[in-house]
Amino acid sequence: MYRFHNSKVDTDLFMQLQDLSSVLTENEKTAFEYSFGSYIDIIDNKVTASRMWDTAKEDYKEAGFKSDVFLRTIGSFHYSSTKAMKEYLELVQETDLKKFSSQLFALLEDIRLEEIIKKERPGTKEVFSIRRKYLKHKFENELNSHVTRGLALDELFCLIYLLIQADSPDPSFPRANEAQLHQLEKIKSYLYLVFEAKTTYDIVRICEQIVFPLNSIYQDTIYEYFIFPIGHVEQMEKDNLFDELTRTDELKNDDKEELDEDKNEYMDERFSSWHRENQNSDRKQTFLQFELEVGTKTNIMGGGARETEDADQAMGTIQGSSGQSKNKDYSDVESLDKQESKQGKSGEFEFGEENKDAVKIVKEATNPTNEDINTYKEYRKDIEPLIRKLANTIKKTMEHKKNAPRKDLVYGRLSKKLLPIILDDHPRVFYKKDLESKEFDAVFTLLVDCSASMQGKMEETKRGIVLFHEVLKQFKIPHSIIGFWEDAMEVTENYQPNYFHMIHTYHDSFYQNNGAKIMQLEPQEDNRDGFSIRVMTKDLVARQEKNKFLLVFSDGEPAASGYDQNGIVDTHLAVSEARKQGIEVIGMFLADREIDEAEDLTMKNIYGKERLMIPSVSELPEQFAPLLKKLLLKTI
Structure with missing residues (x-):
């Protein structure tokens, strides 16, 4: 019987x-x-575990899912006979x-597989x-249920399991x-043979x-x-599946090259063969061997031959790369390993496999209307006390650090004046370097969920965004504010338009x-x-600031x-x-x-401990202010 499941995904366990799955099948x-x-x-390149374990307690759940994976990736993958299975399926069709x-x-x-594993x-x-x-x-409880409901064969199946796994x-x-x-008594002798079974045929x-x-x-x-x-x-x-995964297919065509043996000059030598199908037209092959899938069969013997190219010898000896430098400083010249790793990623999906069809579409903010300006002033006035309090706290902290003693300290850099070590009982021979700049070495991005479920919450959310903008603007900290959503009406099979509403960018934010x-x-x-976070991560990685923060306003799990x-x-x-990549990500x-509990678990599975749960969106400015203060103080 099929059931609908509405469970939350434990991302760590997943x-x-x-x-x-990928390691045990040796297939990434x-x-x-x-x-x-x-x-x-x-x-289809997949391994599945049963949803049956969703309702189990945590200890049983993890063991259940892992045992399913072990049975499939170690057991079925290596030790089950697919030929025996096909024969069995044909038989039971009757x-x-x-x-x-x-x-x-x-x-x-x-x-049987469990014992092997x-x-x-x-x-x-x-x-x-x-x-x-x-x-x-589980089967003890199911047995009682089936007896009550009169499901005879379901009852017998439970009895079969309990008999095989019985302690007595x-x-x-x-x-x-x-x-x-x-009936159980009649088939008991067959069931006990399972412990002697060596193969799938048994x-x-x-x-x-x-x-x-x-x-x-x-x-x-x-029930199933x-x-x-x-x-x-x-x-x-x-x-078996392992052999199936590594097998080599025959050539798609079965024609053979016709040779006139009378005109053929016989040579008692063995040469490596080269075939037109091996042609190195894209110049991407080096010394790799590969299998032919198409081509005419010939009588030429040889293995793994390919067309040569002029760069072969160079590729065999060169181990690095050169480039212009200044004063023998090669720090900006990328190593060969880094270049290769970049090339290796070119074939992958830049923003994740789940987002291979997602397309970034930038929507620029327009000039604000008079109504927008008046509303903004009203919101700013409402949260002015929070802005002033937060700004004063940060200014005082900066002033305190600036005026704090920089010498005669108990820890820090060792001073050249070491006489107090001999003269004083508690010598202070350390100092700290003077602060070089009062500016914050930080950059912020605020991602705002603009999905339909934000209806009724967006107006209050804007108050928190105003607080964010006004405080960072006051301290001249570059920041961006971006709303994101996917247009469901425009989605097609291979096209998923994702809009990024650029309210503020790093360049015009303050x-x-x-x-x-x-x-x-x-x-x-x-x-x-996931797509939106990756897009913003790419922008933040390109920034030069030491401290990078990505804040995400959301009202639930992703849906697209x-x-x-x-x-x-x-x-x-x-x-x-x-x-x-050094970016601090916080979900709100x-x-x-x-x-x-389910909503908290969802946010935990996505953001871990770095999350802020706000029970009422009207409390956003009050809840957001301490977090913003904490992040700013970290950068001083």
């Missing part, structure tokens, strides 16, 4: 599972997903118990122990129906001996606890009196947070076209990437009621 393209059941699909037969095979094959990787034993404990408890040799099930207990034979006798007695199961472990298995040609432009921010449609499943994960990745959640 990234662990993603890493496990392998993606991890949550799904109805657990399976591996090398055609029965009316298709769901039961798939579940039974998945269960028994997982038990624990032997190969002993560190997984604890994970599988927790898995068995949870599933045993002859467990009793007092609440089960006599008919199902009788599991197939066990399943056949159980399924076909039950076909005339039962209707198919209603397990699904078939390999996706697109019918398209597999090799006997010397032009255009604060009233803030009033032009209005709720629009969707929000693709094709962004529902992975929006939180993609935004979390965008935040992590920005922080790795704007609510119009009491914040519930």
Whole structure:
């Protein structure tokens, strides 16, 4: 039975599972997903874990998801026979118990694979122990439910699991129906063979001996606890997934070169072959070998030959690069490694795979109207006490640091006057360098969510933005204010327009009196947070300031076209990437009621500890001021 899930993604756990999937399959393209059941699909390059674990407690949940990944990436990937699976699927097409037969095979094959994995990787034993404990408890509860509802084959499936995983040799099930207990007794001898099974074919034979006798007695199961472990298995040609992933296809054409043997000069020598399909037309090949997919078969022997080029010898010997420098200073000359790493990223999606179709569209702010100017003055007047208080606090802190003693200190730089070490009981022989500048070495970007859900919150949000702008302008700190949204009405299959409303840029933020432009921010449609954060990160990285801050005003999780499943994960990745580049990213959640646990968890999964939860948007200026003060004081 299919159920709808509305769960929040734990981004840390998701990234662990993603890493496990790609590392254990030795394929960086392998993606991890949550799904109805657990399976591996090398055609779609994905591994899934069952949503069944969503309702479990945290300890069980993590172990459950990881055990699903282990079973698919270590077990099914290396030790399951796809040929045996295809034969089994063809056989059970003749029965009316298709769901039961798939579940039974998945269960028994997982038990066989579990033992192999624990032997190969002993560190997984604890994970599988927790898995068995949870599933045993789950099937005990499900058994009672199926008995009450009269779901006979579902009841028998629960009995099968509990019998196999029982702690005693002859467990009793007092609440089960006599008919199902009788059938369990008849198939018990086959079930115990699972512990002796060495191959997938052994599991197939066990399943056949159980399924076909039950076909005339039962209707198919209603519930599905397990699904078939390999996706697109019918398209597999090799006997296991690892071989399938590494196999080499035959040439697409089957013609052969016709030779006149009479005119052919025989030479008893072996030469490397070169084929027109190997032509190095783009000059990007070096000494790599590769497989041919198209071309006429010839009788020339050889391996991995290619067309040569003049630069081969140079490429074989040169290890670095030269460039102009000043006074033997080579700091600005990029190393070969850095250049190669840049080239390696050229084929990737600049703003993340989830945003490959997203397009940045800049919307410039227009000149403010008289109404905008009057509203801005009104907002500024309302929050004037906060602006004045915050500015005075920062000025006093700066003045204190400026007037603080710079010599005769207990720590700092060692002075040349060392006589107090001998004369004084508590010598002070350290000093600090004088402050070079009173200016803030910082830059700020404020991203404002302009999605439709901001309706009713935007006006109060503008008060917080006015506070942000006025304080930074007073201290001549460059900052940008940008509203972002995705236009859902213009979205097509390969086109996702994302608008960036440029209210203020770094260049006009503190010397032009255009604060009233803030009033032009209005709720629009969707929000693709991960894309917007990456775009702004790119701008901030190009700045020369030492301290860089990215603040995000939002009222919930990202929502855009094709962004529902992975929006939180993609935004979390965008935040992590920005922080790795030295940018401090802080998320501010704007609510119009009491914040519930799910909303707090969503913001935690995206921003971690660096988040500010504001229960009432009307309190934004009061809540925002202490944060702004903290960030500014860090830069002094």
